[in-house]
Amino acid sequence: MSENIEPDRDGISVGQVEKKFHTFAGPPHELVLESGAQLGPITVAYETMGTLNEAKSNAILVTHALSGDSHVAGYYSEDDPKPGWWDTMVGPGKGIDTDKYFVICSNVLGGCMGTTGPSSENPATGRPYGLDFPVVTIGDMIMVQKGLLDHLGITKLLAVVGGSIGGMQVIEWAISYPEIVTSAILLATTTRHSALAISFNEIGRQAIMSDPNFNKGDYYGGPRPDIGLALARMVGHVTYLSDEAMRSKFGRRLQDRDNLSFDFDANFQVESYLRYQGSKFVQRFDANSFLYITKAADYFDVGRQHGHDSEVEAFAKIKSKILTISFTSDWLYPTYQSRNMVKAMKKNGLDVSFCEIEATCGHDAFLLPNERQSTMINRFLKRVSEEENNAL
Amino acid sequence: MRYDLQIIASWIEPGSRVLDLGCGEGELLSFLKKEKQVSGTGIESSEAKVTKCIENGVQILQGDITEEVQDYPDNAFDYVILSQTLQQVLEPDLLIKELLRVGKKIIVSFPNFSYWSIRLQILFFGYAPKNRQLPYEWYNTPNIRIITIKDFRRFVRETGCKVIREVDINTHSDNLQGNIINFLPNLRATYGIFMVSRRNDQS
Numbered sequence: 001m002s003e004n005i006e007p008d009r010d011g012i013s014v015g016q017v018e019k020k021f022h023t024f025a026g027p028p029h030e031l032v033l034e035s036g037a038q039l040g041p042i043t044v045a046y047e048t049m050g051t052l053n054e055a056k057s058n059a060i061l062v063t064h065a066l067s068g069d070s071h072v073a074g075y076y077s078e079d080d081p082k083p084g085w086w087d088t089m090v091g092p093g094k095g096i097d098t099d100k101y102f103v104i105c106s107n108v109l110g111g112c113m114g115t116t117g118p119s120s121e122n123p124a125t126g127r128p129y130g131l132d133f134p135v136v137t138i139g140d141m142i143m144v145q146k147g148l149l150d151h152l153g154i155t156k157l158l159a160v161v162g163g164s165i166g167g168m169q170v171i172e173w174a175i176s177y178p179e180i181v182t183s184a185i186l187l188a189t190t191t192r193h194s195a196l197a198i199s200f201n202e203i204g205r206q207a208i209m210s211d212p213n214f215n216k217g218d219y220y221g222g223p224r225p226d227i228g229l230a231l232a233r234m235v236g237h238v239t240y241l242s243d244e245a246m247r248s249k250f251g252r253r254l255q256d257r258d259n260l261s262f263d264f265d266a267n268f269q270v271e272s273y274l275r276y277q278g279s280k281f282v283q284r285f286d287a288n289s290f291l292y293i294t295k296a297a298d299y300f301d302v303g304r305q306h307g308h309d310s311e312v313e314a315f316a317k318i319k320s321k322i323l324t325i326s327f328t329s330d331w332l333y334p335t336y337q338s339r340n341m342v343k344a345m346k347k348n349g350l351d352v353s354f355c356e357i358e359a360t361c362g363h364d365a366f367l368l369p370n371e372r373q374s375t376m377i378n379r380f381l382k383r384v385s386e387e388e389n390n391a392l
Numbered sequence: 393m394r395y396d397l398q399i400i401a402s403w404i405e406p407g408s409r410v411l412d413l414g415c416g417e418g419e420l421l422s423f424l425k426k427e428k429q430v431s432g433t434g435i436e437s438s439e440a441k442v443t444k445c446i447e448n449g450v451q452i453l454q455g456d457i458t459e460e461v462q463d464y465p466d467n468a469f470d471y472v473i474l475s476q477t478l479q480q481v482l483e484p485d486l487l488i489k490e491l492l493r494v495g496k497k498i499i500v501s502f503p504n505f506s507y508w509s510i511r512l513q514i515l516f517f518g519y520a521p522k523n524r525q526l527p528y529e530w531y532n533t534p535n536i537r538i539i540t541i542k543d544f545r546r547f548v549r550e551t552g553c554k555v556i557r558e559v560d561i562n563t564h565s566d567n568l569q570g571n572i573i574n575f576l577p578n579l580r581a582t583y584g585i586f587m588v589s590r591r592n593d594q595s
Contacts, residue, residue, distance in 0.1 A: 353452050
């Protein structure tokens with residue numbers, strides 16, 4: 001997910017939002033994770049927008065990708081320069097209309113934006129977990145979100161919406177809680193990482209773990225593995241773009257110079273851009289969280305986890321109506337992966353719609369303003385909520 | 393709604409499951425959903441049309457019809473509709489066989505190439521025919537299959553299937569109005585509409 005969040009062009013926003021926290025799973029009720037490890041207490045950071053109706057039937061859960069957080073839309077204060085990461089999609093009259101729906105977004109388990117993760121304090125030692133934090137899965141992230149919904153008294157979700165690793169959480173929700181999830185919107189996502197996707201994550205992790213400051217993950221309070229994390233971000237960032245997007249955005253243009261410098265400074269604009277992205281990222285993100293979240297994404301495998309290696313069997317549990325969108329230039333989670341997913345859904349006779357949007361900007365396309373995507377999501381939600389009301 | 397679609401809609405039993413191949417912007421499915429409580433899905437290759445379908449509240453998959461139908465289990469639908477598309481399919485015999493697997497009944501409509509004015513164009517002018525239904529040149533037409541009403545009847549017979557209903561109509565490609573042709577349809581109808589089932593099905 002890129003750092004280039006722009007305020008809404010038309011100036012429409014959900015307005016001021018507040019980050020809230022909920023803590024649960026304290027001893028002796030620790031959460032048992034997929035690995036068998038126990039974890040607790042767990043704090044989850046979340047934000048809500050819009051109003052929950054009396055029937056509690058208009059709640060939508062938005063799930064975020066690798067570097068996102070609970071701050072999906074709106075501003076924290078009046079002089080906050082930047083809105084949430086999906087402000088173009090979530091707001092009054094937008095794709096996910098906060099005038100109609102009650103939107104919830106929480107930071108994932110293992111993250112570093114308020115929810116319990118490797119940088120949180122380990123109650124056993126009084127120091128940050130570091131690598132003592134258990135390896136978590138997408139399924140574990142869902143369990144924590146379910147804990148939040150229980151706290152909020154929400155027993156039904158009109159939709160769960162997410163892209164990329166957020167999309168994996170949507171799939172997990174639809175399979176794990178078929179009675180809760182009325183509809184699922186899957187954007188630029190996959191049922192399991194390809195070798196290509198795992199490779200880029202592994203390069204990122206190796207960059208972090210080989211940073212001299214990494215100290216086996218125990219770097220809190222000292223110098224941090226910023227170089228490794230920045231490198232991981234640079235690699236990741238390339239995978240979110242596309243050849244075409246980079247050609248038109250940078251080409252071979254030089255940065256602040258007319259001639260090559262014949263040294264290893266950033267000569268090209270693209271080099272300088274990636275360095276900037278890397279250096280910005282380390283200011284807000286924890287290297288250990290990068291390790292944990294990418295690992296969770298690499299481990300995710302719907303067929304293995306839910307269907308004895310068969311996605312068709314795994315999807316048999318789903319009752320939600322589904323909208324799947326992929327993007328032509330996304331080479332990280334290419335369209336064929338969405339198609340395979342849709343195929344397994346069709347074999348189960350699910351109510352599924354699929355559209356491949358023509359876009360040049362690669363995997364990041366789902367985060368960027370896109371009229372077609374917004375309209376489809378808006379109308380799909382309208383249809384689902386009308387059909388729900390008719391069924392009552 | 394297009395005249396041939398009106399006729400097709402009148403054939404659909406309320407509450408049935410329908411697959412519409414090449415469904416465009418989902419006009420027929422949207423109508424059937426509202427008026428006949430049908431649970432329907434469409435397949436369409438154009439992204440713009442797929443977007444419109446979703447906007448119209450229609451369940452839709454973007455893709456190639458020949459590939460997409462293969463994923464469905466046997467008898468997944470009560471009706472599979474292929475309207476004004478058969479003449480553009482590379483392997484129509486294989487497609488129809490596949491449609492009869494996923495659907496209990498299939499409804500097929502196509503432009504009749506033995507319509508009298510088409511015959512006269514070839515007879516008198518000697519060029520590949522062009523008209524409002526078939527507005528293309530020989531080199532850029534998507535209509536690669538030349539089918540007549542008689543051809544289709546024979547095809548159904550020879551493949552061991554049966555025609556449950558047949559209505560031949562005179563209408564133009566996007567017209568809302570038309571009329572049913574009972575006398576010499578192979579000569580006088582611009583479109584044939586057939587409902588076909590497997591021979592062993594009781595209906």
